[in-house]
Amino acid sequence: MNTVAAVTTVESRMPAGRLRKLQTLGIFCGVVAGAWLGGAEAPIKMVNPDVSPITVSLIMVFGVFLARWSVPALVRGTSSVRYDVSQAPHLVVWAVLAGCMWAAANTLTIYAIRKVGLSIAFPLWNANSLLGIFWGFLLFNELHHAGWKRWLGVLGGAAAMFAGATLLAFASSSQAAPGKGMLGVTAALGAGVLWGTMYIPYRKAYLTGMNPLSFLTFFTVGELVTMIALAVGYKGAAPLWQELMSARSMLFWLMLGGFVWVIGDLFQQYAAKYVGISRGIPLSNTNQLWGLLWGILVFHELQGGNRTIYSQVIGGSVLMGLGALAIALSSASEREHSSWRDAAEREGQRYGVEGGYVRAGMEGREFEGGGKRRTLIDGILIAGTTAVFVLLAAVARVPRMDMHLTWAAALAAAMLVLLVSCGITLWRTTGFR
Amino acid sequence: MSAYILCERQSLDRLLRNEWQGRKRARPSNGAAMAKDETGSVESASLIRIIATDIHFWIPLLVLVAGLVLLHELR
Numbered sequence: 001m002n003t004v005a006a007v008t009t010v011e012s013r014m015p016a017g018r019l020r021k022l023q024t025l026g027i028f029c030g031v032v033a034g035a036w037l038g039g040a041e042a043p044i045k046m047v048n049p050d051v052s053p054i055t056v057s058l059i060m061v062f063g064v065f066l067a068r069w070s071v072p073a074l075v076r077g078t079s080s081v082r083y084d085v086s087q088a089p090h091l092v093v094w095a096v097l098a099g100c101m102w103a104a105a106n107t108l109t110i111y112a113i114r115k116v117g118l119s120i121a122f123p124l125w126n127a128n129s130l131l132g133i134f135w136g137f138l139l140f141n142e143l144h145h146a147g148w149k150r151w152l153g154v155l156g157g158a159a160a161m162f163a164g165a166t167l168l169a170f171a172s173s174s175q176a177a178p179g180k181g182m183l184g185v186t187a188a189l190g191a192g193v194l195w196g197t198m199y200i201p202y203r204k205a206y207l208t209g210m211n212p213l214s215f216l217t218f219f220t221v222g223e224l225v226t227m228i229a230l231a232v233g234y235k236g237a238a239p240l241w242q243e244l245m246s247a248r249s250m251l252f253w254l255m256l257g258g259f260v261w262v263i264g265d266l267f268q269q270y271a272a273k274y275v276g277i278s279r280g281i282p283l284s285n286t287n288q289l290w291g292l293l294w295g296i297l298v299f300h301e302l303q304g305g306n307r308t309i310y311s312q313v314i315g316g317s318v319l320m321g322l323g324a325l326a327i328a329l330s331s332a333s334e335r336e337h338s339s340w341r342d343a344a345e346r347e348g349q350r351y352g353v354e355g356g357y358v359r360a361g362m363e364g365r366e367f368e369g370g371g372k373r374r375t376l377i378d379g380i381l382i383a384g385t386t387a388v389f390v391l392l393a394a395v396a397r398v399p400r401m402d403m404h405l406t407w408a409a410a411l412a413a414a415m416l417v418l419l420v421s422c423g424i425t426l427w428r429t430t431g432f433r
Numbered sequence: 434m435s436a437y438i439l440c441e442r443q444s445l446d447r448l449l450r451n452e453w454q455g456r457k458r459a460r461p462s463n464g465a466a467m468a469k470d471e472t473g474s475v476e477s478a479s480l481i482r483i484i485a486t487d488i489h490f491w492i493p494l495l496v497l498v499a500g501l502v503l504l505h506e507l508r
Contacts, residue, residue: 054508089480090480090483090484093480093484093490094490097490097493097494097497098493100497101493101496101497101500104497104500104501104504105500107504108500108503108504108507111504111507135492139489183507186503186507187503187507190499190500190503190504191500193496193499193500194496194497194500197492197493197496198493200489200492200493201489201493204489230501230504234508350483350487351483
């Protein structure tokens with residue numbers, strides 16, 4: 001077969017105004033991601049603890065799968081997904097790999113929540129942002145030519161986050177049942193490492209110009225396959241089916257948790273795209289603060305603890321939040337952004353992706369021929385997903401538990417306001433590109 | 434592991450330098466570039482080869498395996 005070498009250049013500079021606009025948008029996306037990722041853990045708390053973590057994770061991933069196919073169909077149409085894949089087919093492999101990692105990490109978080117509680121487990125697995133910074137610097141030229149102030153912001157923020165996580169780990173030993181604290185901490189940290197490394201495929205995809213909506217549709221195939229394999233392998237097909245049937249009144253809550261997670265994850269992907277993983281991930285990890293709010297205000301977690309535990313948890317969380325803020329405020333300079341372009345060019349050349357496509361992706365604009373034509377498949381996906389959720393809601397049962405509904409409504413309203421305002425900004429600035 | 438990453442980092446830097454110099458000399462591509470046929474579609478053999486020689490692929494894969502082992506221990 002005759003071959004022609006791909007020519008890729010992404011050397012032309014982005015106008016400074018456009019760069020600033022995209023950076024601000026990326027930061028906004030990171031904040032919204034934090035709110036929705038944090039809120040996604042709340043429905044899990046409504047589930048009977050007798051259901052095994054593997055089954056809980058599997059059901060969540062079913063919800064995630066439905067969301068990750070229906071949301072892109074709703075926003076841009078599946079034809080744009082096909083177009084993206086034709087431009088960078090190798091990213092399908094990366095997306096599936098990342099999805100496998102997500103599924104394993106998500107299962108670990110459920111073990112962690114069960115053993116040490118939401119408000120403790122959250123900040124521990126959110127240490128993934130430290131790993132994100134490391135991989136971003138090492139593999140994708142992030143923070144290169146960044147200047148000492150930005151380095152100080154990122155490293156100082158990382159140190160504060162680490163100190164916060166340590167403080168919370170100490171608190172966990174007094175919160176959990178004897179012998180379970182260490183297991184819960186290990187599960188939470190394991191999830192953090194998996195998620196931190198999962199950002200390698202993310203960054204690779206977005207440097208190459210792929211749309212986050214397209215990446216997620218293949219990402220979720222890896223998630224679902226891994227979770228089915230884990231669940232069937234660990235429990236056996238027949239016992240798993242029996243457990244799913246006996247938990248049918250809880251399916252809605254778990255799949256809702258998966259759906260909410262996808263919304264948060266989508267904004268996290270846009271943050272990773274426009275401000276890089278070294279800034280976008282710490283920002284979206286403010287979900288730890290939202291998780292703390294849900295845990296304490298709605299589910300009455302940490303009630304009956306002594307003053308030391310409260311001060312450790314709150315102090316640790318504040319420290320982590322401040323660290324994330326310092327990192328987020330150290331936005332990329334023009335010189336650093338030029339290093340990103342070098343990394344993008346390297347990826348483009350390696351995988352033979354057209355330079356114009358890579359450049360358009362980095363600048364958040366449409367590439368020629370990247371149509372958004374709606375098809376019948378889009379309608380079927382959206383209608384099918386809606387029908388599944390309506391059916392599950394019809395058989396769902398609200399569990400009897402001590403919840404503060406006013407706080408739950410207030411937090412949900414805040415999440416919706418953030419979603420609508422950021423969605424509109426994202427649409428106006430990039431057309432969800 | 435850290436030494437391995439360092440070596441890989443150096444090789445990436447070399448690759449980047451080569452690509453930069455290659456671009457300045459207006460060469461169309463280096464040897465690592467993905468081959469495409471006349472219609473622009475990617476050869477699948479080439480795709481697999483390029484991915485298999487990309488360290489970015491092996492790091493997440495190893496972490497995934499470790500995560501699955503941890504899950505097995507926690508079960």
